[in-house]
Amino acid sequence: MATIFTKIAHGEIPSYKVAESEEFYAFLDINPMVEGHTLVIPKNVENDYIFNLDDRTYLGLCAFAKKVAVAIKAAVPCKRVGVAVLGMEVPHTHIHLVPLQSEQDLDFRKEKLQLSQERFRQIADSIRSEYEKL
Numbered sequence: 685m686a687t688i689f690t691k692i693a694h695g696e697i698p699s700y701k702v703a704e705s706e707e708f709y710a711f712l713d714i715n716p717m718v719e720g721h722t723l724v725i726p727k728n729v730e731n732d733y734i735f736n737l738d739d740r741t742y743l744g745l746c747a748f749a750k751k752v753a754v755a756i757k758a759a760v761p762c763k764r765v766g767v768a769v770l771g772m773e774v775p776h777t778h779i780h781l782v783p784l785q786s787e788q789d790l791d792f793r794k795e796k797l798q799l800s801q802e803r804f805r806q807i808a809d810s811i812r813s814e815y816e817k818l
C-alpha cells in the first residue's frame with residue numbers, strides 16, 4: 685500500500701508544494717516548527733530509512749534538498765536552514781528543512797504552529813518562486 689507521502693507526491697492527497705523534480709518532491713510540513721518548515725522526499729522510493737536508500741537516490745535527494753534549502757533561505761527570514769532526519773512517524777524517507785533564527789527553532793518537542801491555509805499558501809508560493817529562479 686502506498687505511503688501518505690507517495691500519495692502527496694503524486695497529487696492524490698493535497699499539499700503545499702514548494703518544489704518538484706522528476707524524482708523528488710518538496711512540500712510544507714503540515715505541523716510546522718517554524719514558518720517554512722519543509723519536507724523533501726523521493727517520489728517513487730518508499731524505503732523508510734534514509735541510510736537504506738541506494739546511493740543514487742540518496743545523493744539525488746541530498747542535492748535536491750540543497751537547492752530547496754537555498755530557496756527557503758531566500759524566501760524566509762532566517763540565519764540558516766537546519767536539516768533533520770527522523771522518520772519516527774511516516775515510513776517514507778524524508779528530510780526536514782527548518783529555517784532557523786536560533787537552535788531552539790529545531791525542537792520536535794515544542795508546540796507546533798497553527799497556520800491558516802492562506803498563510804501556508806503564501807509561504808509555499810514564495811519559496812517556490814525563489815526555487816524557480818535557481
Ligand code: 5GP
Pocket residue numbers: 688699700711712713714715716723769770771772773774775778
Ligand atoms: P517524522 O516521521 O520525521 O518523525 O515526522 C513526520 C513529519 O511529517 C511530521 O513533522 C509531520 O508533521 C509531517 N506530516 C505527517 N503527515 C503529514 C501530511 O499528511 N502532510 C504534511 N504536509 N505533513 C505531514
